[in-house]
Amino acid sequence: MSVNSTSLPFIPFTRPSFNQETIDAVAEVLRSGWVTSGPKLAEFEATLSEYFGGRPVRCFANGTATMKIALQVAGIGEGDEVITTPISWVATSNVILGVGAKPVFVDIDPISRNIDLNEVANAITPNTRAIMPVYLAGLPVNMDQLYALANQYHLRVIEDAAQAFGSKWKNRKIGSFGDLVSFSFQANKNLSTVEGGCLVLNNADEAKVAEKLRLQGLTRQGIDGMDVDMLGGKDNLTDVNAVIGLHQLKQLPSFQARRTALARQYFDAIRTEVKSAGIENLKLELPVENFIDSNWHMFQVVLPLEQLNVDRAQVMAELKDLGIGTGVHYPAITGFTLYQNLGYQTQDTPIAERIGRSIMTLPLFPGMTDEDIGRIAKALVGILKKYAKS
Numbered sequence: 001m002s003v004n005s006t007s008l009p010f011i012p013f014t015r016p017s018f019n020q021e022t023i024d025a026v027a028e029v030l031r032s033g034w035v036t037s038g039p040k041l042a043e044f045e046a047t048l049s050e051y052f053g054g055r056p057v058r059c060f061a062n063g064t065a066t067m068k069i070a071l072q073v074a075g076i077g078e079g080d081e082v083i084t085t086p087i088s089w090v091a092t093s094n095v096i097l098g099v100g101a102k103p104v105f106v107d108i109d110p111i112s113r114n115i116d117l118n119e120v121a122n123a124i125t126p127n128t129r130a131i132m133p134v135y136l137a138g139l140p141v142n143m144d145q146l147y148a149l150a151n152q153y154h155l156r157v158i159e160d161a162a163q164a165f166g167s168k169w170k171n172r173k174i175g176s177f178g179d180l181v182s183f184s185f186q187a188n189k190n191l192s193t194v195e196g197g198c199l200v201l202n203n204a205d206e207a208k209v210a211e212k213l214r215l216q217g218l219t220r221q222g223i224d225g226m227d228v229d230m231l232g233g234k235d236n237l238t239d240v241n242a243v244i245g246l247h248q249l250k251q252l253p254s255f256q257a258r259r260t261a262l263a264r265q266y267f268d269a270i271r272t273e274v275k276s277a278g279i280e281n282l283k284l285e286l287p288v289e290n291f292i293d294s295n296w297h298m299f300q301v302v303l304p305l306e307q308l309n310v311d312r313a314q315v316m317a318e319l320k321d322l323g324i325g326t327g328v329h330y331p332a333i334t335g336f337t338l339y340q341n342l343g344y345q346t347q348d349t350p351i352a353e354r355i356g357r358s359i360m361t362l363p364l365f366p367g368m369t370d371e372d373i374g375r376i377a378k379a380l381v382g383i384l385k386k387y388a389k390s
C-alpha cells in the first residue's frame with residue numbers, strides 16, 4: 001500500500017531493530033511462568049551496571065518514570081527550582097512540575113542545540129537545586145563545564161540522557177560518571193526495550209530508595225511480613241522488557257557503527273546535492289559533525305525559513321509525498337498551552353523559539369540503506385531549491 005507519489009518504499013523517520021534471537025527470548029520468558037519483574041530484570045540491571053563501570057543501575061517502566069524517581073532520589077520538590085532546556089521532549093519539564101518544583105528554562109546553543117551552559121549561572125537563584133541537561137540527538141553537553149558549574153553552585157545534576165545511550169565524553173560512556181543519569185528505552189531510542197528506562201545512581205543507599213519508589217514504598221514482603229515506609233508508585237520494568245534489553249545490548253555495537261556511517265553519508269550527500277543545485281547561499285544548518293562522542297540518535301537539520309517561500313509543515317508534507325518520513329524534535333516547551341498558562345514565554349529563549357520552529361529530523365536508523373540517504377538528500381535539496389527566495 002503506497003499513498004505517496006513514488007513507487008519507492010516509504011522510509012519512516014525511525015524504526016526499531018529486533019532480531020530473531022530477541023523474539024525467541026521474549027517467547028521463552030512468556031512461557032516460563034514468570035513474566036513481570038524477576039530474574040531477567042536482575043540480569044539486565046547487573047549487565048547495565050557492568051556497562052556503566054560498576055555504578056548501581058535500576059530500571060523503570062519508562063524514561064519519564066526514571067526521571068521522576070531521579071528527582072525524588074535527589075530530594076527535589078515543592079519550592080525548588082531546576083534549570084533545564086526548552087528544546088526537549090516535554091517529559092523533561094513535566095516531571096519537574098510533577099514533583100512540585102519549578103522548571104527554569106535557559107536558552108540553547110544554536111550549534112549543539114543543547115542548553116547553553118554559559119547562560120546557566122545567570123539563572124541560578126537561592127531556590128535552585130539542580131541542573132537537568134538534555135543531550136539532544138545523543139550529543140552530550142560539555143561535561144567538564146556541566147560538573148564544574150554543579151560543584152561551584154552546589155547543585156545536583158539529573159542528566160536527561162534519554163537519547164544518549166552509547167554516547168561518550170572524552171572516551172568515557174555517558175552514565176559511567178557524573179551524578180544521577182537517566183536513560184529511556186522507548187521504542188525509538190538507540191537501545192529499546194519497547195518501553196523502559198534506567199537510572200545510574202551514586203551508591204547503594206540511593207539505589208534502595210529508587211527500588212522502594214518504583215514499588216509502592218515497599219520495604220519487605222513475604223514470610224517476614226510486609227511494610228511500607230514511604231510513598232512509592234508502580235514503575236517497575238518487566239522481565240519481558242528486560243530480556244529485550246539484554247539482546248539489544250549485544251546488538252548495540254553494530255547499531256552504533258551503522259548509525260555513525262549513515263550520519264557521515266548524510267553530510268556528504270547533502271553537501272554534494274546543495275553544491276550541484278547551486279543553493280550554497282541557503283543557510284541550511286546541519287548537526288555538529290561529531291563522530292566520536294555522539295551516538296547519532298537523530299540527524300536533524302534546521303531549515304532556513306527566512307530564505308524560503310515555504311513553511312516546515314509544507315516541506316515535511318512534500319517529503320512524505322516522496323516517501324520520506326520526518327519528525328519535529330522539538331518545538332520549544334515554553335510555547336505549549338500548559339506552560340503559557342504557567343507564565344512561560346517563548347521570547348525569553350529566542351534561539352530555542354527559532355530552532356523549535358525550524359528543526360526537522362531526517363530518517364536515521366540501523367536498518368536504512370546507503371541508497372536511502374542519497375534519495376533523502378536529493379529530495380530535501382530539491383524542495384529547498386524549488387522554494388528558495390531569489
Ligand SMILES: *Cc1c(COP(=O)(O)O)cnc(C)c1O
Nearest residue numbers: 062063064089091162163184186
Ligand atoms: C524519550 C525521551 C524521554 C522520555 O522517555 P519515555 O521512555 O518516553 O518516558 C525524556 N526525555 C527525552 C529527551 C526523550 O527523548
